Amino acid sequence: MKKVLIIAGFDPSGGAGVLLDIKVVRALNGYAASVVTSLTVQDTQRVYDLKPIDPHFFEYQLQKVVEDIKPDSVKIGLLGSSEIAVVLLRNLKKYSLKNIVCDPVLKSTSGFEFCKSEFVEFLKYDFFKACDVITPNKNEAELIFDVEIKNFDEDVLSCVQERMKRMGIKSCILKGGHLDGELAEDVLITQNEIYRVSAIKKGLPDEIHGTGCAFSSAFATFLAKGYNMYDALKQTKDFMIGLINASVKIGNGRLVLNP
Numbered sequence: 001m002k003k004v005l006i007i008a009g010f011d012p013s014g015g016a017g018v019l020l021d022i023k024v025v026r027a028l029n030g031y032a033a034s035v036v037t038s039l040t041v042q043d044t045q046r047v048y049d050l051k052p053i054d055p056h057f058f059e060y061q062l063q064k065v066v067e068d069i070k071p072d073s074v075k076i077g078l079l080g081s082s083e084i085a086v087v088l089l090r091n092l093k094k095y096s097l098k099n100i101v102c103d104p105v106l107k108s109t110s111g112f113e114f115c116k117s118e119f120v121e122f123l124k125y126d127f128f129k130a131c132d133v134i135t136p137n138k139n140e141a142e143l144i145f146d147v148e149i150k151n152f153d154e155d156v157l158s159c160v161q162e163r164m165k166r167m168g169i170k171s172c173i174l175k176g177g178h179l180d181g182e183l184a185e186d187v188l189i190t191q192n193e194i195y196r197v198s199a200i201k202k203g204l205p206d207e208i209h210g211t212g213c214a215f216s217s218a219f220a221t222f223l224a225k226g227y228n229m230y231d232a233l234k235q236t237k238d239f240m241i242g243l244i245n246a247s248v249k250i251g252n253g254r255l256v257l258n259p
């Protein structure tokens with residue numbers, strides 16, 4: 001059984017964060033271990049507050065779990081504080097962790113700022129380099145690469161690729177769930193290749209919650225199983241279509257995924 005280490009925040013409603021991540025890994029027959037970075041107050045409608053875990057306690061948990069379990073891949077979601085990000089970066093290097101997938105959770109769809117601007121700079125210029133792939137959505141990619149993204153035309157993608165090279169980012173999957181149009185297209189950009197996958201978009205814009213968390217956890221699970229990035233993306237896309245088709249209304253806000 002392949003082991004995925006989830007490093008993410010806690011959403012008590014289960015629509016996002018570790019509760020969802022663990023269910024995704026389990027649905028794909030992986031084993032999920034988890035170190036929580038932060039607690040949030042949120043429901044299916046919005047995020048209200050965030051409290052990061054003490055960074056020393058976070059590091060203590062992380063080291064014990066990594067030394068014992070030796071994960072086959074790592075999914076990084078909400079970090080919660082720059083102190084936690086610094087500790088995590090040190091340990092990603094110390095333990096030479098592999099198949100590191102980072103979902104750069106910067107701002108919630110409802111507008112809650114998860115990261116202050118100096119924290120974003122640290123992620124851009126120090127943290128992302130240590131990851132094998134980052135998986136930004138439209139808004140996150142605009143912030144990270146300092147480029148306006150209205151569509152995934154060739155010129156936009158080559159601009160992102162050129163900036164990735166300059167910033168030392170190895171691979172990036174641009175997620176297109178928030179772009180206009182009939183298709184939900186995602187693009188894997190490596191240092192020398194560009195590879196697209198797409199599906200018919202379901203439902204109304206922003207109607208479903210947790211798609212970003214589920215996507216990165218599924219991708220990390222496929223990497224743990226030994227798929228290369230292209231095949232892992234194809235598998236993840238198929239898995240996401242199934243999850244989105246089966247999304248459910250559990251509260252007064254957006255639909256959630258229930259793997």
Ligand SMILES: Nc1ncnc2c1ncn2[C@@H]1O[C@H](COP(=O)(O)OP(=O)(O)OP(=O)(O)O)[C@@H](O)[C@H]1O
Binds near residue numbers: 211
């Ligand atoms: N309505 C939709 N129909 C089909 N696929 C979708 C839809 N919305 C998102 N996706 C897919 O789900 C995955 C996650 O993409 P998305 O752009 O929604 O990420 P995100 O913005 O990080 O998620 P979240 O809204 O949870 O923050 C991608 O594969 C994307 O193409």
Ligand SMILES: Cc1ncc(CO)c(N)n1
Binds near residue numbers: 018040108210
């Ligand atoms: C804990 C957590 N992680 C990630 C997101 C982004 O969807 C969220 N809303 N909450």
